[in-house]
Amino acid sequence: MSRPKIRLTVVDRLGPKGCHRGHKVGDTFDFDTERGQVCPMAMHVAFPYIDILRYGGRIPGQPEGTAVFCCPDVDTINVFKVEVVEE
Known part of the structure; x- marks a missing residue:
């Protein structure tokens, strides 16, 4: 299973x-090939959501296959959406 x-x-x-x-609204990144381009602070927050979604879990209150989170920089507060891409 991939x-x-x-x-x-x-x-x-x-x-x-x-x-x-x-980073600007609309920027999109492939986790497997472009994660090095994502702010390390945002990735620190993103990883648990990515891990849950990638292995079949679900985030309470979020549509299936998605999670929305904020970066921890209080001056910026970028909002990111993580989603499973169906091939």
Whole structure:
């Protein structure tokens, strides 16, 4: 059984300042091939969600195969969506 692909997308920004890593709403990343381009602070938060979704789990209150989370930078607060990509 192969692992499903995971996509991360910046869907909103709630903080008053731009991202120090340069992420903007609409940026999309393939977890397997582009995760090094994602801010390390955001990846630290994203990984548990990715792990849960990739191995068949579900996040309470979220549509199946998705999770929404915020980066921990209080000045930026980028909102990311993680989703399983069906091939």
